[in-house]
Amino acid sequence: MTELWTTDGTPGGTALVRDIVAGSPSSDPRHFTVWHVFPAVWLEADEAEVFGSGCRGTNGVPVIGWQGVPALGDSTFAVDVENALASFPALLLAGETRTDVVLGGGCTLHPTGPAISLLTIASPAGAASVPVPVPNSTSLVGTELILQWATIDPAGPFLGLAAFSAGLRVRVGSS
Numbered sequence: 138m139t140e141l142w143t144t145d146g147t148p149g150g151t152a153l154v155r156d157i158v159a160g161s162p163s164s165d166p167r168h169f170t171v172w173h174v175f176p177a178v179w180l181e182a183d184e185a186e187v188f189g190s191g192c193r194g195t196n197g198v199p200v201i202g203w204q205g206v207p208a209l210g211d212s213t214f215a216v217d218v219e220n221a222l223a224s225f226p227a228l229l230l231a232g233e234t235r236t237d238v239v240l241g242g243g244c245t246l247h248p249t250g251p252a253i254s255l256l257t258i259a260s261p262a263g264a265a266s267v268p269v270p271v272p273n274s275t276s277l278v279g280t281e282l283i284l285q286w287a288t289i290d291p292a293g294p295f296l297g298l299a300a301f302s303a304g305l306r307v308r309v310g311s312s
Contacts, residue, residue, distance in 0.1 A: 194288055208309065222263060
């Protein structure tokens with residue numbers, strides 16, 4: 138069941154915030170923005186936030202998301218895409234900074250470079266996930282990455298070749 142929960146990372150500190158769609162098996166909340174009272178860098182906190190907008194492909198705009206927490210030692214952190222063209226390649230682009238290069242067709246490239254590109258194949262449902270385990274190295278605390286999916290799609294607005302998701306900014310935290 139997918140509902141809105143809050144947690145401090147422990148089983149005892151996890152609680153249901155609200156059953157948004159009562160009686161339904163799931164309200165399926167996603168793509169929240171993380172807010173902190175103090176700047177996250179002061180707290181060495183982890184953050185992940187979606188920004189910008191993508192450009193439409195065959196199945197709509199590719200949707201970027203994540204699993205896990207971008208914190209030291211989290212081997213479960215992964216970056217996901219939905220609405221990709223079924224069984225077609227999807228490319229996760231990553232860079233250390235954000236540039237916002239307008240590509241045409243309503244598409245914008247967010248990561249500078251990009252410095253890293255990871256290729257995968259979308260499932261028959263048009264979804265994919267790339268694991269991005271976070272090493273347990275304190276030198277990574279505060280490191281930011283800008284991520285974005287480019288999905289290969291002959292109906293994509295970028296040169297009749299691709300559709301792009303919004304961007305995802307990730308900051309590695311210590312907990």
